[in-house]
Amino acid sequence: MIDPIAEKRRKRRKVVGFGFTVLCVGATLLCALMLVVLVVSIVREGYAWLSWDFLNNFPSRHAEDVGIKTALLGSLWLTGLTALISLPVGVGAAIYLEEYASDNRWKKLVQVNIANLAGVPSIVYGILGLGLFVQWMAMGRSIIAGALTLSLVVLPIIILATQEALRGVPDSIRHGSYALGATRWQTVRLQVLPAAIPGIMTGIILAMSRAIGEAAPIVAVGGAAYVGFVPEGLKDQFTALPIQIYMLASEPKAELHEVAAAAIIVLLIVLVCMNALAVFLRYRFGKRIKW
Amino acid sequence: MATTDLIPEVNLTVPSKGMRRFGERVVHVALFLCASISILTTIGIVVVLLLEAIQFFLDVSVIEFLTDSKWTPLMDPQHFGIAPLFCGTLLVAFGSAVVAIPVGLGTAICLSEYAKPWFREIMKPVLEVLAGIPSVVYGYFAIVFISPWVRTIFPSAGVFNALNACIVVGVMTMPMVISLSEDALRAVPRSLREGAYALGATKYDVTTQVVVPAAMSGIVASFLLAISRAIGETMAVTLAAGGTPNATINPLESIQTMTAYIVAVSKGDTPAGTLEYRTIFAVGLTLFISTMLMNLLAQWVLSRVREKYE
Numbered sequence: 388m389i390d391p392i393a394e395k396r397r398k399r400r401k402v403v404g405f406g407f408t409v410l411c412v413g414a415t416l417l418c419a420l421m422l423v424v425l426v427v428s429i430v431r432e433g434y435a436w437l438s439w440d441f442l443n444n445f446p447s448r449h450a451e452d453v454g455i456k457t458a459l460l461g462s463l464w465l466t467g468l469t470a471l472i473s474l475p476v477g478v479g480a481a482i483y484l485e486e487y488a489s490d491n492r493w494k495k496l497v498q499v500n501i502a503n504l505a506g507v508p509s510i511v512y513g514i515l516g517l518g519l520f521v522q523w524m525a526m527g528r529s530i531i532a533g534a535l536t537l538s539l540v541v542l543p544i545i546i547l548a549t550q551e552a553l554r555g556v557p558d559s560i561r562h563g564s565y566a567l568g569a570t571r572w573q574t575v576r577l578q579v580l581p582a583a584i585p586g587i588m589t590g591i592i593l594a595m596s597r598a599i600g601e602a603a604p605i606v607a608v609g610g611a612a613y614v615g616f617v618p619e620g621l622k623d624q625f626t627a628l629p630i631q632i633y634m635l636a637s638e639p640k641a642e643l644h645e646v647a648a649a650a651i652i653v654l655l656i657v658l659v660c661m662n663a664l665a666v667f668l669r670y671r672f673g674k675r676i677k678w
Numbered sequence: 679m680a681t682t683d684l685i686p687e688v689n690l691t692v693p694s695k696g697m698r699r700f701g702e703r704v705v706h707v708a709l710f711l712c713a714s715i716s717i718l719t720t721i722g723i724v725v726v727l728l729l730e731a732i733q734f735f736l737d738v739s740v741i742e743f744l745t746d747s748k749w750t751p752l753m754d755p756q757h758f759g760i761a762p763l764f765c766g767t768l769l770v771a772f773g774s775a776v777v778a779i780p781v782g783l784g785t786a787i788c789l790s791e792y793a794k795p796w797f798r799e800i801m802k803p804v805l806e807v808l809a810g811i812p813s814v815v816y817g818y819f820a821i822v823f824i825s826p827w828v829r830t831i832f833p834s835a836g837v838f839n840a841l842n843a844c845i846v847v848g849v850m851t852m853p854m855v856i857s858l859s860e861d862a863l864r865a866v867p868r869s870l871r872e873g874a875y876a877l878g879a880t881k882y883d884v885t886t887q888v889v890v891p892a893a894m895s896g897i898v899a900s901f902l903l904a905i906s907r908a909i910g911e912t913m914a915v916t917l918a919a920g921g922t923p924n925a926t927i928n929p930l931e932s933i934q935t936m937t938a939y940i941v942a943v944s945k946g947d948t949p950a951g952t953l954e955y956r957t958i959f960a961v962g963l964t965l966f967i968s969t970m971l972m973n974l975l976a977q978w979v980l981s982r983v984r985e986k987y988e
Contacts, residue, residue, distance in 0.1 A: 401880075403882060404880050404881060407886070411785070411787045411788035412788050414781045414783075415788040415789065415801060417785075418801070418804065418805065418808065418852060418853075419801065422804055422807060424823075425811070425815075428819070428822075428823050432822065475712070476715055477712075479708065479711075480709070480713040480715065483710055483712060484713055487706060487710070488713070496717070497714075497716060501716050503720070504716060506903070506907075506969065506970075507723065507910070507966065507969065508912065508966075508969055509910070509912065510910065510940050511910070511966050512723075514726070514727065514940065514944070514958060514959060515722055515723050515727075517958070518726035518727075518729075518959065542715070542716065543716070570698060570702050571706075572701065572702050593810075596810065599812075600810075600812025602813065602814040602912075603913050603937070606913075606941055606944065607940065607941065607944040607958075629812055629814045629913070632814050632815070633817070633913060636814070637917060644821075644822050648822075651818060654812065658810065662810070
């Protein structure tokens with residue numbers, strides 16, 4: 388015999404449970420859909436404007452003449468310099484925290500500080516760059532000021548990723564090295580770092596792709612909209628791909644929006660390539676080391 | 679030292695002992711300096727913001743800054759009330775939370791509790807890509823695609839409106855809500871779930887009454903971090919919401935957030951040392967404090983859960 392009230396309750400629970408599942412799965416599919424819509428609509432809008440001239444022309448107010456040569460080269464300069472500045476410092480800081488610092492208050496302070504820096508909005512770094520590098524150090528609105536600012540933005544990312552990679556190296560490797568008479572730096576340089584390289588590389592590439600896409604801090608530091616020459620030195624004025632996209636998108640003309648979409652496609656292709664490189668490196672070097 | 683011969687590429691015997699000691703010291707100090715740069719960055723941010731902001735507050739009283747209801751530093755008559763900018767930021771932060779939290783939590787629950795492994799393997803990279811798309815691209819998407827769509831539904835809305843910004847920032851912060859909430863949900867011990875099943879609970883009961891409550895502090899922390907991220911979000915908001923400081927809670931109007939103001943003023947050639955230039959730092963300080971408070975609150979919430987499980 389079935390109790391009708393219990394039966395009714397059981398059915399209701401089933402319906403509620405099913406409804407909840409549908410909602411959750413729906414939310415997930417919505418996320419995936421969003422990515423598809425984003426990519427498809429941008430590609431549809433912009434692909435017609437992609438051409439060799441587009442990559443090779445200087446900026447312009449006329450949609451048909453717009454090119455992103457200076458922006459591409461500016462981004463290349465910025466990212467290259469940012470890597471040069473932030474890599475040694477970031478990896479060095481991570482090695483210090485993981486391999487050298489003893490567990491005292493200072494280490495804890497630095498660690499908490501890095502976590503907090505990772506949460507500081509990038510525009511605040513832009514203000515720091517404007518106040519510190521552009522004005523006080525009198526670098527002006529130059530590439531080097533932009534690169535230093537971007538370095539500060541990506542530094543926490545590099546440090547955290549490198550620390551993670553170093554932590555993944557088992558202690559037995561270190562002990563073995565010490566047992567053979569190696570000093571601390573020899574252990575780090577010859578054993579720990581090579582073993583942690585895949586993880587570090589992945590983190591670095593992710594940090595650099597952040598640097599390439601970041602617009603807010605370099606707009607604040609003074610990336611210009613229309614730079615009619617190719618940058619040749621650290622003190623030159625600069626523009627960058629995200630700045631160019633921002634400027635084109637804030638114009639009211641629909642044609643310029645399409646050009647902006649083309650520039651976005653270029654930016655996204657660069658980002659996809661970098662991420663593919665990260666995956667490749669992780670796979671390639673990750674396989675060689677086994678313990 | 680016969681052992682070293684076994685490892686040919688590691689020539690440990692070449693430098694003298696004294697040199698080696700010295701080299702070790704140099705490396706140690708150099709690495710220490712690298713680590714201190716992070717502390718110097720924080721000090722730099724605080725000092726730069728404070729120094730310029732203090733000079734700003736010598737000209738404009740703190741009371742005017744906090745209570746005046748208008749923000750028109752570039753026009754005559756000048757007003758320096760942070761309220762409209764702060765209100766704009768709050769509106770976007772709140773609106774984006776309304777978008778990101780339900781969808782984000784739903785997705786996190788789906789991935790952690792319901793999804794098969796293969797589905798999770800597909801969704802993880804999708805979310806990583808969503809999180810990796812630059813802010814300015816989202817901004818473009820907001821004006822070119824979301825804005826016309828919003829205006830079809832609400833014909834009274836302008837091209838630039840706060841709702842655009844709320845939706846797009848909601849999408850941007852979603853991956854963060856999802857990945858942090860999912861981590862929290864998956865950290866709930868299996869035994870709790872099994873205990874509930876043993877008592878006759880359905881999957882829905884287990885999820886909503888056992889797993890989610892147990893992971894609550896992690897979930898709340900993810901919400902707080904997402905809101906903090908929305909407060910600091912710059913390019914997407916600048917492009918989507920327009921540039922009118924406007925103390926309103928109507929999402930169909932054009933607004934300006936603190937971040938958008940900073941971009942608008944710093945991209946022009948405002949000469950250093952002027953009052954207009956210093957407004958950037960006063961607004962920046964307010965922004966820095968707001969996000970810092972949210973982050974600290976999130977860390978505090980998270981630290982409470984660790985105590986509970988360990």
